[in-house]
Amino acid sequence: MSFDTNAFLIIFTGSLIAISCGFLGVFMMLRKMSMTGDAISHAVLPGIVIGFFVSGSQRSLEVIIGAGLLGILATLMIDWLRKKARVQLDASIGITFTLLFAIGIILVNVLAYKVDLDQECVLYGEIAYLPIDSWITQNGLNLGPRITWLAGLNFVFVCGFIYLLFKELALTSFDENFSSVMGLPSKGINLALMSIVSYTTVSSFESVGAILVVALLVVPPATAFLWTKSLIPLLKLTAVMGVLIALLGYYLAYWIDSSIAGMMVTVAGVFFLISALIHSKKPLWLRGTSPHAQPLELK
Amino acid sequence: MEDFVYFFTFQDPSIAWVVLGITLLGVGSAYVGTFSFLDKKALLGDAISHAVLPGICLGFVLAGEKNPVYIVTGAFLSGAVATFLSSWLKRNTKLSEDTIIATILSVFFGFGIVLLTALQKSGNPEVAGLNSFIFGNAIGISESDLLLYGGLALAIILVLTVALKEFRLMVFDPEFGKAIGFPMKAITFLFNVLMILAVVIGIQAIGVVLMAALLITPGAAARFWTDRLNPLLILAAFFSVVSGILGTYVSFVIPQMPTGPWVVVFLSLFAVVSFLVSPKSGMLFRYFARKKYLTKTHREHLLKALYKAKENGRPGLTIDEIYELYPFQKPETKQSITDLEKLNFIDKNQQIIDLTSKGVTEAMRVVRLHRLWELYLNESMNIAPDHVHDSAEQLEHLITPELEAMLEQRFNFPALDPHQEPIPRPEKK
Numbered sequence: 001m002s003f004d005t006n007a008f009l010i011i012f013t014g015s016l017i018a019i020s021c022g023f024l025g026v027f028m029m030l031r032k033m034s035m036t037g038d039a040i041s042h043a044v045l046p047g048i049v050i051g052f053f054v055s056g057s058q059r060s061l062e063v064i065i066g067a068g069l070l071g072i073l074a075t076l077m078i079d080w081l082r083k084k085a086r087v088q089l090d091a092s093i094g095i096t097f098t099l100l101f102a103i104g105i106i107l108v109n110v111l112a113y114k115v116d117l118d119q120e121c122v123l124y125g126e127i128a129y130l131p132i133d134s135w136i137t138q139n140g141l142n143l144g145p146r147i148t149w150l151a152g153l154n155f156v157f158v159c160g161f162i163y164l165l166f167k168e169l170a171l172t173s174f175d176e177n178f179s180s181v182m183g184l185p186s187k188g189i190n191l192a193l194m195s196i197v198s199y200t201t202v203s204s205f206e207s208v209g210a211i212l213v214v215a216l217l218v219v220p221p222a223t224a225f226l227w228t229k230s231l232i233p234l235l236k237l238t239a240v241m242g243v244l245i246a247l248l249g250y251y252l253a254y255w256i257d258s259s260i261a262g263m264m265v266t267v268a269g270v271f272f273l274i275s276a277l278i279h280s281k282k283p284l285w286l287r288g289t290s291p292h293a294q295p296l297e298l299k
Numbered sequence: 300m301e302d303f304v305y306f307f308t309f310q311d312p313s314i315a316w317v318v319l320g321i322t323l324l325g326v327g328s329a330y331v332g333t334f335s336f337l338d339k340k341a342l343l344g345d346a347i348s349h350a351v352l353p354g355i356c357l358g359f360v361l362a363g364e365k366n367p368v369y370i371v372t373g374a375f376l377s378g379a380v381a382t383f384l385s386s387w388l389k390r391n392t393k394l395s396e397d398t399i400i401a402t403i404l405s406v407f408f409g410f411g412i413v414l415l416t417a418l419q420k421s422g423n424p425e426v427a428g429l430n431s432f433i434f435g436n437a438i439g440i441s442e443s444d445l446l447l448y449g450g451l452a453l454a455i456i457l458v459l460t461v462a463l464k465e466f467r468l469m470v471f472d473p474e475f476g477k478a479i480g481f482p483m484k485a486i487t488f489l490f491n492v493l494m495i496l497a498v499v500i501g502i503q504a505i506g507v508v509l510m511a512a513l514l515i516t517p518g519a520a521a522r523f524w525t526d527r528l529n530p531l532l533i534l535a536a537f538f539s540v541v542s543g544i545l546g547t548y549v550s551f552v553i554p555q556m557p558t559g560p561w562v563v564v565f566l567s568l569f570a571v572v573s574f575l576v577s578p579k580s581g582m583l584f585r586y587f588a589r590k591k592y593l594t595k596t597h598r599e600h601l602l603k604a605l606y607k608a609k610e611n612g613r614p615g616l617t618i619d620e621i622y623e624l625y626p627f628q629k630p631e632t633k634q635s636i637t638d639l640e641k642l643n644f645i646d647k648n649q650q651i652i653d654l655t656s657k658g659v660t661e662a663m664r665v666v667r668l669h670r671l672w673e674l675y676l677n678e679s680m681n682i683a684p685d686h687v688h689d690s691a692e693q694l695e696h697l698i699t700p701e702l703e704a705m706l707e708q709r710f711n712f713p714a715l716d717p718h719q720e721p722i723p724r725p726e727k728k
Contacts (some may be wrong), residue, residue, distance in 0.1 A: 035342055043509070085574040085582055090341040091519040098512035099567040102560035105509075109556055212412070215405030222398050259416035265409025269380040272402060280391035 002021040009145055011246050015265060016151040017204045018242030020158040021216035024197050026234055029221045030173040036078060037217045039097035040194065041201045043074035045104025048202065053111050064202050071198020072191060074100055147207050154203040161196050170231060215265040219272050226275040241271060302552050320445045321547050323326045323452035324501055325539035330459045331497040332514030333535045337470045346404040348498045348510035350381030355432055356418060366446045371499055378495035381407055419510035432458040433507050448500040455493050466490060467528060510723040512566055513539065523577035596696045598635045599665045602644065605654050606662035607676025617655030663723040669695040669718035671706045677717040684717035
């Protein structure tokens with residue numbers, strides 16, 4: 001097969017997005033906040049629509065700011081419902097994201113004649129159009145696809161964020177009380193993580209869609225977690241898986257002519273299922289007298 | 300206004316049908332949702348509602364058209380697979396529940412999107428209708444659809460009503476149910492079936508993404524008004540039906556509006572109002588109750604201070620002395636002085652504040668409770684005399700007359716507290 005620039009660009013962008021989401025997802029999962037990630041990715045919709053309405057374009061700073069604010073608002077609202085109104089956690093997540101998402105959909109419909117924003121585009125995105133949508137400077141210099149740049153920028157942000165705050169993130173994820181005692185602003189770190197999750201959601205929603213971002217946030221970390229328990233291998237495995245699902249997802253989607261983002265998630269789901277089957281507790285008749293009974297090797 | 304009358308008099312039989320359908324659906328999903336909310340499994344409903352999408356697409360592929368029976372069956376089956384997978388993963392892997400739910404939800408939805416996109420690219424004109432499953436459109440439901448959905452909703456309501464006792468056991472105490480011989484596994488299974496069914500019939504009207512609200516929000520909102528199961532179910536159903544009808548009305552008046560989001564907005568409105576104003580557990584209520592309690596304690600502390608001044612042989616305290624006793628609380632102190640004057644507990648005599656005879660009786664009561672509690676802690680709980688003050692400072696506002704009588708009897712009307720201060724009692728006439 002000859003080298004296909006478009007395919008390469010799509011896979012490259014997909015991998016970037018999958019890795020950024022996966023890295024953040026690892027910490028979300030360790031904090032038992034996977035569903036909060038889901039809630040945020042739904043809740044940014046009204047922010048996107050309002051930002052779009054104010055600025056008139058999908059590529060503006062306003063969209064990112066609007067979505068970021070809504071993401072933080074969602075986190076605060078969940079917290080408020082749980083602590084101040086004393087609703088149980090799962091219900092407060094459910095109420096928050098459905099309300100914000102409903103408002104988003106209503107806004108899309110209200111502003112439909114002013115905003116060229118497709119519900120479906122927001123929901124599942126289309127990474128396949130990426131090579132057409134180039135970033136051209138004023139002197140007509142073609143710098144390549146805009147979304148790839150966005151994804152790259154986001155990737156740099158996420159990696160920088162995790163690199164700089166690694167110790168703090170790890171500590172607050174595993175032992176929040178201890179980190180508070182140590183004097184770390186665990187609430188602030190939590191909010192920072194949520195804001196970067198919202199930012200990632202926004203910058204990915206054009207290509208993979210708001211809902212499938214959730215899959216990239218949750219599934220690769222969950223799969224990696226089935227194979228390892230320590231943090232660094234967890235991050236590495238997540239990254240490898242991100243690249244793999246982008247690669248396989250693209251070619252499978254190309255083969256049956258369907259949504260690339262959806263296919264990436266499906267591939268991730270298959271990986272997850274296989275890992276779960278391998279690492280689940282086996283029924284007795286399968287276990288037999290196999291090497292499972294042997295003691296673990298010490299390194 | 301014309302629209303309003305036209306809609307709510309149900310002249311148009313199709314509107315009457317849709318409202319009937321929404322009512323049945325609302326009641327059914329509110330019932331199921333309330334149980335799952337009480338069982339702390341609210342988000343499983345969200346996972347199921349996303350997970351039915353591939354089933355809908357497969358049902359469509361098999362039927363070749365938008366046949367409700369195929370679609371409902373397909374949706375039901377894929378919802379069942381998702382439910383089974385999530386409980387299997389929970390039992391057999393080390394993943395936490397929220398990770399499992401988020402995984403199932405997104406993977407099934409992703410797969411559904413793959414199928415949906417493939418179908419859309421296949422060029423079948425009927426596919427356009429499938430999109431309504433994502434956001435829901437109650438007005439677009441045909442009468443034959445309605446018969447199926449309404450019948451299923453009715454079946455859910457009936458089963459839940461007939462087996463109310465069993466489901467109550469499942470939610471509140473499954474171990475006890477098992478012990479007295481109920482087949483709890485079968486009951487849980489039946490409940491899961493009902494939940495999937497509720498989701499399947501709901502998505503046509505509300506849509507895949509927002510179906511979770513119809514399950515979670517009514518129960519959560521109703522929970523603020525009552526502690527009993529039956530009123531809870533009725534109230535949840537009421538919230539759900541009213542929001543359903545209002546949402547349908549909006550999408551009837553403004554045709555380009557989808558029904559689902561409006562239903563959710565109305566439901567959330569009910570929920571937020573409940574969180575704020577419901578008696579006992581509402582935020583406003585709790586805020587005012589706390590404020591009332593704080594002013595009461597402050598008032599009683601003031602009375603106590605005045606009484607102590609009297610004990611030391613002083614005629615009363617000046618206002619400035621009182622302010623100095625409670626630094627940084629000047630407005631509260633001022634309020635307390637006004638309140639006490641109104642209650643006729645204190646007299647203001649040229650900047651000097653003194654207790655009236657009524658005030659002395661009340662102050663004696665507070666001081667007596669304080670010192671009785673100190674004595675109790677010291678004598679019966681073996682706490683050192685220098686450690687008992689703080690607890691007494693709080694309990695003096697709470698001890699009831701009954702408890703006071705018991706303490707008095709226990710120590711046989713003691714004269715002194717652990718700090719050798721007299722325990723005051725009004726003189727017997």
